[in-house]
Amino acid sequence: MKPILFAAVLLATPSLAMAQDISGSWTISSSVGTTPITISCALTRTAEALTGTCRPAGGEDSPAFTVAVQGAHASWGYDVVFRGQKSHVGFEADIVSDTAMKGVLTLGGKPSAFTAVKS
Secondary structure, eight states: OOHHHHHHHHHHSTTTSOOOOOOEEEEEEEEETTEEEEEEEEEEEETTEEEEEEEETTSOOOOOEEOEEETTEEEEEEEEEETTEEEEEEEEEEEEETTEEEEEEEETTEEEEEEEEEO
16 A cells, blocks of 8 residues: 555544544533533643543532543543532543534433533
8 A cells, every 4th residue: 555545544544543632721611401501621641641620610620530532532521419419421522623622511311512612
């Protein structure tokens, strides 16, 4: 296979493409039911690992978590107490650019669309 064609195949195959670096500060906008929410997340790259914490507006920092990035997709999650109930919040994000993501936030099994911008 010619080198240029081989490189094109690698880039076109999500599982073989290099993961994007989304480290930095992100502001996530979503809603829980009809209530709009804002979450600030700090993602930090250390060697090959990407870790982070998130903080909802007016809330406390989440436990530290690991972010999985494969190609232009990222996912992470952590346990929270929301409205007095223990729950899990998960994020499935499509990396749109170096400064934007969009995806689905799931809280207690209920999905909500979100957008995220890098600050």
